[in-house]
Amino acid sequence: MSQPDCLHISLFGAPQVMRGSSLVEGFISNKVRALFCYLVMNPHPHTRETLAGLLWGDMPENEARANLRKALSNLRKLFPEWFHITRQTVTFDTQSPYTLDVAEFQRLYERLQGQLSPEERPKILQELVSLSRGEFLAGFYVAGASTFNEWAFGWRERFSEQAFQARYALAEHYMAHxxxxxxxxxxxxxxxxxxxxxxxxxxxxxxxxxxxxxxxxxxxxxxxxxxxxxxxxxxxxxxxxxxxxxxxxxxxRPSGNIPRQPVPCFGREKELQIITQRLTSANCRWLTVTGLGGVGKTRLAIDAAQQLSPFFFDGVFFVSLASVHTLQAVVSTIAETLGMLFDEQGDRIEQLVGYLQQRETLLVLDNCEHLTTITPVLEHLLEHTHNLKVLLTSRQRLHSAWEHVLPLQGVQVDSPQDSADVPSPAVHLFRYHARRVRPGFSPSAEEMGTIRQICRTLGGLPLGIELAAAWVGSMTCSQILRAILETPAFLDSTLPARKSQYHGLRAILRYTWIQLTPQEQRCFARLAVFGDSFTAEAAQAIAGLSPTLLGRFVEHGLLHTTILDAPEFPPRYTLHQLWLQFATDRLAEMPAERQDGYHAHRRYYLALLQHATAPFPVPDFNNAYIAWKRALEMAPYEEFEACTRTIVASLVSHNRYDELLEILQSALQRMASQRNPDTILQARWLRLMGEAYFRLGQLPKSLEYHHQALTVLGMDMPASLPRQALELGREILRQVWHRLRMPRPDAQRKHRYLEGARSYERLGQILFFESVPAVTLLYTSLRGMNLAEKAPPSDVLSRLYGNMILGSGLVPLHTMARFYRRLALEVAQRLDSPSALSWVLEISSIYTCGIGDWAQAEQEAWQAIALANQERDTRRRNECLVMPAHAAHARGDFRRSAELWQQIYLTALQSGDIQAQRWGLSGQAENFLPLGRFEESAAYLQATLELPLKVADIGTDITCYGLLALTRYQQEKFSEARRVADIGLRLVAESSPTAFSSVNGYTCLALVYLLLWKNAPQDAALADAARQSTSALWAFSRIFTLGRPAALLAAGLLAWLSGKQTKAMQLWRRGIASARALQMPYLEASLYNHMAHHLPEGHPEKDTAMAKSQQIFARLQVPAVIRETV
The missing domain is CATH 1.25.40.10 (Tetratricopeptide repeat domain)
Structure with missing residues (x-):
């Protein structure tokens, strides 16, 4: 209870003082109240001079002292026991009873910085939040006391930040719990x-x-x-x-794919609790459940996944890897399980990282013991993601520094409470499975003892218990026990002695096998040919299992059934790994059955693969892959080639290029052993190797294989530039002849022509990003196009016509570019191919952006984006979004442009597309600069340049260095601006302009050098750099019309600095007209701005130019800071 002589002082919120339960009133002024607050907060002696200056510093000294005396008299009257007031000093007496909310807050906040138990921390946070009911001295302002107000403001800010930290930490605590x-x-x-x-x-x-x-x-x-x-x-x-x-x-979308289980889990409560505790703690991101086959690792992982589902915002995903044998297949299987589509180009693992990076996901990876190469991949995923966790099952640990291990034993056989009513988990499990085959099964006390002995003999292994219980329908428990003890333990010699619980399990396997008829044994052994789960139809076609026999195998535990959530897919059947090993050994003893089974398996799954129209189920593809592997090892070459054609076509249609590489490498090696290989097929496989490397972002390897394909076809590309120029002339003549008289399609040689055309088309795309000379690009386009025109119309012809749009624009021959644009659209529309049409529309949009036709560029880009969305092609979507983003920037809508670039960046971040991430970041920086957000611009540009990219992207590099140089100039970091600009200028000198998107890189480099030279006119090196960069920008504008206003701006500034004022004015006027015609208001305003700043006072155009500049900048909402220099 409050004591009458105790002060309760509250300074959070409006200041308030209570003596006991009574509110203290009687302060004669706010300054007296302020003096009280100051002395309470600072309980040490203060001189009268200090206090007078604190509150009456704007008065003469005598008046200030007089006011202080009145105030102290008021305090002495209100609080006689709490202040020591002498002629020299004033002190608040902390020995007198009082409470102060801010002092208690400070004490608790200091405790918060120390070591606290998990129970103490939330309690202290709650107390801190309760104490900070409002701001320090909320609404309390003292007129004429600036020193006091500044003091109060400082404490207010400090307490506000501390209160925020406490409340935020408490909120995070609640979130975590x-x-x-x-x-x-x-x-x-x-x-x-x-x-x-x-x-x-x-x-x-x-x-x-x-x-x-x-x-x-x-x-x-x-x-x-x-x-x-x-x-x-x-x-x-x-x-x-x-x-x-x-x-x-x-x-x-669904938040996971956890398989449904027909059998409840017994006796794993403790293990489930351990898994949940570990995977919900911050220090465990990878938990491996280890144990013998049959111990129940998979079932435990499934139950744990269900229990953990609420803890993972983006889902829990079960990935069975029992039938996956390559690292590439692991990555593809995980991606398919997640519902993730890979982009056309880029490293698959990095795309998977990008997809998972910001997601809170649990991957349950089942049966990983045979995947020795999975450890580095999982480590890479965990290192580069924030909230990914992995629950993995394996017979042994994978030896990673990230890995926590939970060894799993059999379920408990003996327990203190074991009885008929409350059996031990192992006995309960036996009884459950027994009642599945014998519903009225109710064991006597003697039989319960026998069941315990059965379970004990089997080491509590759930699989063994299930198999033993399945015989209750035809045997007594004693007979089952005798069969286990008397049947020779099959393959025991391969097991370490310490795994003696396996002996009983092997005996059960062997006994179950003996009970099958010879025909049933043959059918069961043939199930070993499957590489993954299978349907009832496949089991009948390949192993001869009738529906009745299939049901019997399920009943006796030889097969397990999986019911998928997707109603369009039938139930699937699997063999436990121990049964699979057993069946494989038995099949090896039947050579004729094995050979026939392999052939039937290959025939069935390759036919299934060949006629598939919908996405192919992963298990069926795994079976087809196993069939191909066996064909590689043992089938005649003709059959192997047919298998390879089928699986390659399937992999290409599903964009599984990482797995395609392995298959093609093996296929090409076997083809090389043939005396007269099919050269067209060899070229196709070499080209597809190049395509796979292109899709995986390994462009040098892609170039290598495309060149090999052309060599096999006898269509090599000239190595030197002079030879390319000579051959280009010949290809131009061929193309002119084709325009006069289109060649008739050659049915016999069409595949050869199309293979060559496809290789040249892809070569042109790769070389485009490497900024090679226009001659090389034109040659690849024309050579490929001339070849494609000798075959029936195809998607590659439309793509090559599209490439000619860009190639013609680079010369520049705009009439030719428009001609090929019409041809490309005609072919793509005739083929009714969304992919081909979206490509042509994208290329046309790139071209129209380059010439500044923003409306046409945007219209075509959005049409291409709609088609790309139908195809779920995120890479194409990002490429096409570049054009609306550039159009918005050119029109001065920098906020809209930045938003579009952010969309590109976020989509690329999710897919792991590093190149598109660079576009998105640098594009945002490009818009931050005219908005005056220099710090953000510099940060985004630095981040772009630091992103690791395995392919050349010189255009983006030029853009980054140019923008960063101008950003540093705006920040008055002139030496840094020059250093960065020098790097950009070297890149410009070493390349040719091939992409309109680098226009601002060229522009900023020229402006930075010109502005630096303007400030240091004696620097000859700066003068040379200014001329070189301006010349490069001028050359750029001759190819890309959108660069003309900036080129005229830079050329005008160069002329002015060279003493040619009249020429400068002419160039700037032309630039204004060009910017207006191209609807580029920001550049128009910049040109007016330069005119206004350079014209002398009194010039008739100076005020008009300044007014127009300000008017446009105001309409664009551009901060004034940018107007003075650009």
Missing amino acids: RLYSQAVTHLRHILSMDPWREDVHRDLMLAYARMGEQKAALKQYAVCKQVLSRELDVLPAPETVLLYERIKARGE
Whole structure:
């Protein structure tokens, strides 16, 4: 209870003092109240001079002292026991009883910085939040006391930040403990005080989503976006948009694929608890469950996955790897399970990293003991993701520093409570399986003892218990025990002595086998040819299993059934790994059955693969792959070639290029042993090797194999530039002849022509990004096009016509470019190929962007994007979004452009496409610069340049160095601006302009050198660099029309600095007209701005130019800081 002589002082919120339970009133002024607060907060002696200056510093000294005396008299009267007041000093007496909320807050906050137990920390956080009921001295302002107000402001800021930290930490505590409603309360309170804290908006979105309130989560994103735009004029950060996309996607797809199990789990409560504790803790991201075959690792992992599902926002995914034998197949299988589509180009593992990077996902990887190369991949995934965790099953650990291990033993056989009513887990499991075959099974006390002995003999292994219980329908428990003990333990010699519990299991396997008829044994042994799960139809076609026999095998535990959630897929059947090993050994004893079984398996699955129209189930593909492997090893070459054609076609249609490499390498090696190989097929396989490497982002290897394919066809590309120029002339003549008289398709040689055309088409695309001379690009396009025109119309012909659009534009021959654009569209539309049409539209959009036809470029880009979305081609979508982003930038809509570039970056981040990530980051920086956001621009450009890219992207590099140089100039870091510009200028000198998108790189380099030279006119090196960069920009503008206004701006500035003012004015006027014609208002304003700054006072055009410049900049909402230099 409060004591009458105790002061209770509250300085959070409006200041308030209670003596006991009574409110203290009687302060004669706010300054007396302020003096009280100051002395309480600083309980040590203060001189009168200091206090007078604190509150009456704007008065003469005598008046200040007089006011202080009145104030002290008022305090002495109100609080006689709590102040020591002398003629020199004033002190608050801490020995008199009092409480002070801010002092208690400080004490608790200091405790928070120390070592606290998990139980103490949330209690202290809660106390801190309760104490900080409002701001320090909220609403308390003292007129004429600036020193006091500054002191109060300092404490207010400090306490506000500490209170924020405490409340935020408490919210995070509630989030971590799944107390989302409490977390929401505190997060909303924080946003009511600081609405622009984007990290808090993200947490609130996530809390709503975890509560299942998706609409509230998406609405919170809209609020966040609106606040950031209104208050700070910025877009949400990429991580905020990614979270928004995750929440939106979560409502559109299932959150996992955990298999349904027909049998309940017995006796694994302790193990489930351990798995849950470990995988929900921060220090365990990889847990491997190890144990013998048949011990129940898979079943435990499935139950754990179900139990862990609520803890993983983006889902729990079960991936069976028992039948996966290569690293490439592991990556593809995981991606397919996640529902992830790989992009056309890029490293598959990096794409998987990008997909999982921001997701909170649990991967359950089952049966990994045979995958010796999986460890580095899992380590890479964990190192480069934030919230990915892995639950893995294997017979032995995988020896990774990330790995935690849970050894699994058999289920408990003996327990203190074991009885008929409460049996031990092992006995309960036996009884459950027995009742499946004998529903009325109710063992006597004697039989319960026998069951315990059976379970003990089997070491508690669930598989053995299931198999033993299956014989209850025809044998007594004693007979089952005798069969286990008396049947020779099959293959015991291969097992270590310490695994004696396997002996009983082997005996059960052997006994079950003996009970089958010879025909049933042959059928069961033939099941060993399957490489993965199979359907009833496949079992009958390959192993001769009738539906009745299939049901009997399931009943006796020889097969397990998996019911898929997708109703279009029939049930699938699998053999446990021990049964598979057993069946394989038995089949090896039947050579004729094995040979016939392999042939039937190969015939069935390759036919299935050949006629598949929908996405192929992973197990069926694994079976087809095993069939191909056997054909590689033992089938005649003609049969092997037919198998390879089928599986290659399937892999290409499903974009599984990483697995394609292994198959083609083996196929080409076997083909090389043939005396007269099919050269067209050899060229196709070499080209597909090149295509696979292209899709995987390994462009040098891709070039190598495409050249090999052309060599086999006798269509080699000239090695030197002079030879290419000579051959280009011949190809131009051929093309002119084709335009006069189109060649008739040659049915006999069409495959040869098409293979050559496809290789040249892909070579042109690769070389385009390497900024090779225009002669080389034109040669690849014309050579390929002339070949394709000798065959019937095809998608490659439309693509090559599309390449000619760009090639013609680089010369530049715009009439020719428009001609080939018409041809490309005609062929693509005639073929009714969305992929070909989207490619042509993308290429045409690139061309029209380069000439500044923004409306046409945007229209074609959005049409291509719609087609790419139908094909689920995210890479094509990103490539096409580049054009609307550039169009928005050219028109001065920098915020819209930045938003589009952010979309590109986020999509690329999710797919792992490094090149598109670079485009997205540098594109955003390109828009931050005219908005005056220099720090962000520099950070994004640095991040772009630091991204590891395995392919050449010189255009983006030039853009980055140019933009970064101008950013550093704006930041007055002139030496750094020059250093960066020098790197960019070297790249310009070493390459030819092939991409319109680097226009701002060329522009910024020229401007930086010109502005630096303007400030240092005696620097000859700067003068040379200014002329060189301006000349390069001028050459760029001769190819790409959109560069003309910037080229005229730079050329005008160069002329002015060279003393040619009249020429400079002419160039700037031409630039203004060009910018206006091309609808590029920002450059128009920049040109006016330069005119206004360089014209002398009194010049008739100076004021007009300045007014027009300001008018346009104001309309574009560009900050004034950018106007003075650009």
